[in-house]
Amino acid sequence: EADIYQTPRYLVIGTGKKITLECSQTMGHDKMYWYQQDPGMELHLIHYSYGVNSTEKGDLSSESTVSRIRTEHFPLTLESARPSHTSQYLCASSEWLYRVPGRVRLFFGEGSRLTVL
Amino acid sequence: AQTVTQSQPEMSVQEAETVTLSCTYDTSENNYYLFWYKQPPSRQMILVIRQEAYKQQNATENRFSVNFQKAAKSFSLKISDSQLGDTAMYFCAFMKGDMRFGAGTRLTVKP
Numbered sequence: 001e002a003d004i005y006q007t008p009r010y011l012v013i014g015t016g017k018k019i020t021l022e023c024s025q026t027m028g029h030d031k032m033y034w035y036q037q038d039p040g041m042e043l044h045l046i047h048y049s050y051g052v053n054s055t056e057k058g059d060l061s062s063e064s065t066v067s068r069i070r071t072e073h074f075p076l077t078l079e080s081a082r083p084s085h086t087s088q089y090l091c092a093s094s095e096w097l098y099r100v101p102g103r104v105r106l107f108f109g110e111g112s113r114l115t116v117l
Numbered sequence: 118a119q120t121v122t123q124s125q126p127e128m129s130v131q132e133a134e135t136v137t138l139s140c141t142y143d144t145s146e147n148n149y150y151l152f153w154y155k156q157p158p159s160r161q162m163i164l165v166i167r168q169e170a171y172k173q174q175n176a177t178e179n180r181f182s183v184n185f186q187k188a189a190k191s192f193s194l195k196i197s198d199s200q201l202g203d204t205a206m207y208f209c210a211f212m213k214g215d216m217r218f219g220a221g222t223r224l225t226v227k228p
Binding site for chain 2: 033040041042043045050056058092101104105106108109110111113
């Protein structure tokens with residue numbers, strides 16, 4: 001349905017490794033988001049961006065970083081992975097509310113499932 | 118930050134029956150959007166329905182409708198004629214600058 005892509009879909013790594021989860025969208029959306037979700041549980045906002053060179057912290061941002069150098073790309077980096085980072089990471093994008101009044105929504109990627117041993 | 122509360126962790130309904138999922142939120146904003154998203158097992162998030170806070174009329178999408186009570190900060194989802202394919206996690210969400218989700222309600226439709 002949506003043109004938003006996440007890689008890798010699945011990743012198993014050891015503790016202490018640095019990892020980057022990739023997210024790209026081809027819809028030209030200015031706003032992008034990263035959420036962390038344990039299976040069947042609520043979504044926690046990690047980071048979001050209003051556009052190029054904009055990054056904002058969410059509720060679980062302290063152990064990760066993001067960058068927004070290009071509109072279509074919003075990678076999430078864990079500098080030193082820990083078992084507590086084992087989870088699913090969802091990337092999403094949207095237009096600004098004022099650009100699509102009445103039609104605004106989040107488009108989600110398929111998720112990256114991370115396991116840290 | 119805005120908070121979204123879904124007080125029903127799990128619900129079940131018989132096929133063809135009607136079920137209502139509850140959602141309340143807390144905000145000082147006047148203009149915002151509310152959403153219900155559906156997440157089937159091991160699948161992507163799907164938009165079910167959307168409501169603009171400045172509209173008094175409740176949104177409807179086929180079998181899905183909402184009861185939006187702005188003063189009470191309540192936003193419930195009604196699913197009519199429930200189908201087996203409606204079995205999923207349902208998340209209520211609030212959008213102003215960012216997008217915040219509730220904890221979800223696991224809905225099971227029984228044959």
